[in-house]
Amino acid sequence: MADTKTVAPKERAGTRFWNWLTETQVWKSIFRHDRPDSDRTRVLVMLSNVFLHLHPVRIRKSGVKLRYTWCMGGLSFFLFLSLTLTGTLLMFYYRPTLEYAYTDIVGLREHVPLGIMREMHRWGAHAMVITVWLHMFRVFMTGSYKPPREFNWSVGVIMLVLTLLLSFTGYLLPWDQLAIWAITVGSNMARATPFLGHEGPGAALLRLGDVPLIHAYDDARFALLGGSFVGEGALLRFYVLHCVGLPLAIGVLMAVHFWRVRKDGGISGPL
Amino acid sequence: MADETKAEVPKAPPTGANPAATPQHRQVPGGDAPATAAAAAATGARPAAPAAPAATGARPAVPAAPAAAGAQAARPAAAPRPPAAPIPDLGGRTTTAAAASAKAPAAATAKTATRDPDDTSPLLTRRAWMGLAWGAFTAASAAALAATGRFMFPNVLNEPPQQFKAGFPNEYGMGVDERWKEKFGVWIVRTPDDIVAHASGFYAIISTCTHLGCTPNYLSAESKFKCPCHGSGFRLTGINFEGPAPRPLERARVVLADDGQILVDKSRKFQWELGQWTDPEAFLKA
Numbered sequence: 031m032a033d034t035k036t037v038a039p040k041e042r043a044g045t046r047f048w049n050w051l052t053e054t055q056v057w058k059s060i061f062r063h064d065r066p067d068s069d070r071t072r073v074l075v076m077l078s079n080v081f082l083h084l085h086p087v088r089i090r091k092s093g094v095k096l097r098y099t100w101c102m103g104g105l106s107f108f109l110f111l112s113l114t115l116t117g118t119l120l121m122f123y124y125r126p127t128l129e130y131a132y133t134d135i136v137g138l139r140e141h142v143p144l145g146i147m148r149e150m151h152r153w154g155a156h157a158m159v160i161t162v163w164l165h166m167f168r169v170f171m172t173g174s175y176k177p178p179r180e181f182n183w184s185v186g187v188i189m190l191v192l193t194l195l196l197s198f199t200g201y202l203l204p205w206d207q208l209a210i211w212a213i214t215v216g217s218n219m220a221r222a223t224p225f226l227g228h229e230g231p232g233a234a235l236l237r238l239g240d241v242p243l244i245h246a247y248d249d250a251r252f253a254l255l256g257g258s259f260v261g262e263g264a265l266l267r268f269y270v271l272h273c274v275g276l277p278l279a280i281g282v283l284m285a286v287h288f289w290r291v292r293k294d295g296g297i298s299g300p301l
Numbered sequence: 302m303a304d305e306t307k308a309e310v311p312k313a314p315p316t317g318a319n320p321a322a323t324p325q326h327r328q329v330p331g332g333d334a335p336a337t338a339a340a341a342a343a344t345g346a347r348p349a350a351p352a353a354p355a356a357t358g359a360r361p362a363v364p365a366a367p368a369a370a371g372a373q374a375a376r377p378a379a380a381p382r383p384p385a386a387p388i389p390d391l392g393g394r395t396t397t398a399a400a401a402s403a404k405a406p407a408a409a410t411a412k413t414a415t416r417d418p419d420d421t422s423p424l425l426t427r428r429a430w431m432g433l434a435w436g437a438f439t440a441a442s443a444a445a446l447a448a449t450g451r452f453m454f455p456n457v458l459n460e461p462p463q464q465f466k467a468g469f470p471n472e473y474g475m476g477v478d479e480r481w482k483e484k485f486g487v488w489i490v491r492t493p494d495d496i497v498a499h500a501s502g503f504y505a506i507i508s509t510c511t512h513l514g515c516t517p518n519y520l521s522a523e524s525k526f527k528c529p530c531h532g533s534g535f536r537l538t539g540i541n542f543e544g545p546a547p548r549p550l551e552r553a554r555v556v557l558a559d560d561g562q563i564l565v566d567k568s569r570k571f572q573w574e575l576g577q578w579t580d581p582e583a584f585l586k587a
Contacts, residue, residue, distance in 0.1 A: 211530055215513040253453050257460055 084288040086296035093297035102165035109158040126269035131205035174298040182290040199272035220251035502586040
């Protein structure tokens with residue numbers, strides 16, 4: 031770059047500033063490539079950036095058509111980022127205890143500027159479930175689950191489950207009647223977990239003599255709720271899972287998912 | 302050792318040393334392979350990489366291994382030949398795999414009996430120490446994982462006890478009493494004539510809907526328990542009569558304590574559909 035630079039008297043100030051900036055040590059320590067004006071430098075841009083290197087260097091012409099991808103994967107990721115941001119902001123006000131949980135949610139609407147923040151989180155969550163399903167539908171209809179993409183399809187299925195679990199755990203946090211009874215009903219499904227649920231198939235086989243090893247106080251549902259009913263333990267566990275555990279898991283899987291799209295040949299071609 | 306293997310690969314099919322283990326597609330093109338391999342072996346270089354693919358068209362080493370091993374077993378005289386290329390190179394790694402397996406029968410006994418010349422570790426060989434270390438690490442990791450799982454099950458629960466004293470019988474009038482529903486999830490019902498016990502007395506209904514686990518409400522005007530979640534309805538006996546509930550409400554153990562109070566024990570449940578309501582502790586005659 032330096033050898034091709036010409037300093038002419040009529041050079042505009044912006045250009046001079048740009049030329050100076052790109053020669054500074056700070057700039058050159060961050061960006062280790064020249065201007066992306068050739069195939070080689072464009073590849074280097076992708077390869078030298080931790081975020082961009084997860085993406086394909088080049089994609090098919092058909093891949094950029096909205097009617098092919100519906101942009102549902104990208105929208106799901108956008109909504110995840112939006113939910114992460116709004117969710118983090120909500121955490122500044124929300125306390126996951128029996129005493130405060132419900133009133134804090136009310137306060138987020140009534141006492142805090144930009145009371146729409148909680149609504150953005152809520153509606154964004156609904157939207158993400160929809161876009162994830164539509165993304166899955168698109169991938170299925172375009173046959174993009176077939177080899178060599180079957181592993182990435184499986185990763186996507188796990189992320190679908192994680193998305194639904196994020197919705198499920200977030201559902202309890204307002205701690206109103208709808209939340210409590212919805213989680214009561216939902217978590218009762220865990221009673222029927224094979225072997226690990228105390229009403230599930232095979233659980234009766236796990237016993238030492240007359241002592242059942244799997245009962246209502248040590249089965250899968252108890253581990254989820256931290257108690258025998260939806261109470262303070264459940265509220266706290268769902269909060270931790272919703273804010274830390276599940277987002278971490280889905281974040282790691284998203285990195286794998288995007289990277290595998292690149293490794294498996296980019297967005298699949300039209301059928 | 303490396304060139305020895307290559308030299309014997311093409312010989313195996315014609316002699317029939319190991320015909321069962323040799324795929325058919327290796328024998329068909331074998332006609333021209335010996336010439337190539339023999340010429341390559343004569344040079345003493347590493348010829349098998351080009352020769353074997355020419356014979357099979359794809360991955361020669363794996364089928365070649367049993368053939369070479371079989372051939373060597375049949376003719377042990379070939380074993381003492383000194384290894385020409387002791388250091389395998391990357392280019393010939395497919396053939397080094399075959400060479401290793403071919404070398405195995407001869408070198409196996411010597412390998413296990415002695416340790417590496419630079420292995421001065423006491424008591425056990427270095428390999429055994431590594432195995433022990435990995436085993437200990439795996440066991441410790443498994444134990445830590447189990448302990449972490451146990452961490453999720455607290456030893457003390459901040460929950461109402463399953464068993465409580467509900468006062469004296471003469472404190473109750475006829476009908477449904479809701480005073481323990483909020484805290485213990487139990488209705489105590491006093492009836493003049495129970496449908497099962499055919500006597501007057503008390504029974505305790507657990508206020509958990511048998512559909513999906515919500516808490517029904519007692520509607521005194523309609524003399525029924527009605528679940529707000531999905532509309533299941535139960536008679537005051539606990540028998541379901543409307544909505545999706547598949548079975549009657551459960552009754553809890555109810556007895557008289559030593560001091561004459563009613564003792565309710567939710568950890569002992571009685572289900573109508575199992576015929577358990579006839580249990581003497583499912584109904585307190587009074």
